[in-house]
Amino acid sequence: MKHNVEITVEESLEPPDWLSRHGIYCDALLELLSLEEHCFGLLLCKDSLMQSLNWYYRQLAETTDVLSFSQFPAGYPYHRQSVSSRRPQGPPFAAAAAEWRYLGDIAISLDQAARQADAQHCSIEEEVRQLSVHGMLHLLGYDHNYQPDIHTEAMLILQEQIIVQLSPCFLLPSKLSGASYRV
Numbered sequence: 001m002k003h004n005v006e007i008t009v010e011e012s013l014e015p016p017d018w019l020s021r022h023g024i025y026c027d028a029l030l031e032l033l034s035l036e037e038h039c040f041g042l043l044l045c046k047d048s049l050m051q052s053l054n055w056y057y058r059q060l061a062e063t064t065d066v067l068s069f070s071q072f073p074a075g076y077p078y079h080r081q082s083v084s085s086r087r088p089q090g091p092p093f094a095a096a097a098a099e100w101r102y103l104g105d106i107a108i109s110l111d112q113a114a115r116q117a118d119a120q121h122c123s124i125e126e127e128v129r130q131l132s133v134h135g136m137l138h139l140l141g142y143d144h145n146y147q148p149d150i151h152t153e154a155m156l157i158l159q160e161q162i163i164v165q166l167s168p169c170f171l172l173p174s175k176l177s178g179a180s181y182r183v
Helices: 019-032 047-058 110-120 124-139 148-165
Strands: 005-009 039-045 066-070 102-109 171-173 180-182
Touching: 005 019, 019 039, 019 124, 019 148, 039 047, 039 124, 047 066, 047 102, 047 110, 066 124, 102 110, 102 124, 110 124, 124 148
Parallel strands: 005 039, 039 102
Antiparallel strands: 066 102, 171 180
16 A cells, blocks of 8 residues: 555664554545645654754754654745634645645654653554654644744644544554554
């Protein structure tokens, strides 16, 4: 089955047993955002690689949970607009994204995701789902580093709305076994 996400697992890691489900989850995420004709890359890595990426791209000598590398131009206007009046429902970028089929790349540290999952009392799969949604919003131009108070709140509200819509109550058919399972 071809997904609209290309998932790469760092060579030194064993691929998680939930990897196929996550591909289906990412397809559902794109569909929910009306971006089903688009694709992105997802790297699942260890802290050491994430720390290197964080240093190279952000000059921060520490690991982080998720990094996003959008294909949108750096000055794309969405994250420069006030989002306080924007209702976080529906895809803000569906029309603009039509110009680009490839949205960009997301990197997630499985080590950091495991620590956060433990702190949140959830599975690492659930935490990676949340980080994937967060990373996707960054790919689409949401930025909580620009005017953090305004943008962080709007981004986190939309992130929560998306996660709820793709919650464990959302049934997806298994493309592998013909059975249904929850994601």
